[in-house]
Amino acid sequence: MERQGVITSPVEGYPWSDLDTPDTAGGCGRLLKVLLDGRCSYDCAYCGVRARKGGGPVGPAEIADAFLRMHREGRADGLFLSSGIAGDVDLAMEGIVETGEILRRRGFRGYLHLKVLPGAARADIADAARVADRISINIEAPSASRLSEVAGVKDYRCDIEKRQAWVAEAMPGRHTTQLVVGAAGESDAEILSCVARQYRRLAPARVYYSAFTPLAGTPLECRDATPLWRQRRLYQMDALVHLYQFSPDLLRDVMDDDGFLPDADPKRVLAENLPPVDINTAPLADLLRVPGIGPVGARRICAMRRTAPLVSPADLRRCGVRTKDAGPFVRFGREVQATLSSF
Ligand code: SF4
Incomplete structure (x- = not known):
């Protein structure tokens, strides 16, 4: 295979x-x-x-x-x-x-x-x-109590967290970890808070998410598999925390009352709940909330508008912005509103 x-x-x-x-x-x-x-x-x-x-x-x-x-x-x-x-x-x-x-x-x-x-x-x-x-070293679950539900021998604090600190010390910024998603009944909100802590304290190069799959001969063989879309949404959430520096509180707003992400791009869901962003005055953090604008594009916008205001989708495209995605969520200021129709 x-x-x-x-x-x-x-x-x-x-x-x-x-x-x-x-x-x-x-x-x-x-x-x-x-x-x-x-x-x-x-x-x-x-x-x-x-x-x-x-x-x-x-x-x-x-x-x-x-x-x-x-x-x-x-x-x-x-x-x-x-x-x-x-x-x-x-x-x-x-x-x-x-x-x-x-x-x-x-x-x-x-x-x-x-x-x-x-x-x-x-x-x-x-x-x-x-x-x-x-x-x-794989942390497998977002907390000691969750791990204890699926792995009784491993001591989360001693066998894993303590070793993870040694791993981070031995290979700063180049170590990784992994969670099994859905085996222990954990919510996405629990995963989010664990992962935000991971990046803040231990700075792993990245966190991997592995959707739980029931395997024959294991105690969880009759449990439903975690849908792959959940794994995909967690990777998107991870990018927003790790690369875009979104606060966990902001992402928590995207989740339902039980702490689960919908099957939709979390950045887009968030943008739909916020007012449009003014390209010429918004701080970098607000630009990063716009679908189609990544860290590089946001920095280019900030650099470009220091010399002259951006007035059209073409200006955004020159900054590397995907204007089809960004269009509904940005404005250029009152004087150039007419150009929005050209998205
Ligand atoms: S049972 Fe599997 S996951 Fe657990 S320690 Fe052994 S090899 Fe690793």
């Missing part, structure tokens, strides 16, 4: 390579995703690894050999490496780090993403950061 940018047939006869963790691979192309150990004694109710039988550990040297062979053959550009925790977490984490070290010693300079396991030692996290392009 092969998905875009992800290869899932790595080590001959070894089934445990089907990690469902998104990763842009630093733009490197095809990313091989592998578990060093396909067994896990933890009890995360949404996870297919716990439901599988067999799939014992593969040695770091064996994984490194297999990956380098695929890399030479042009079948894999980067490696994402994680592991189930069949026994000692330190042993599993050391195996991940050792694999990365072998690859670097053998001259691999491409993209390497090493997963930090819950409860990993601080020294192993630092070692992982020394050899990898990216390290990450």
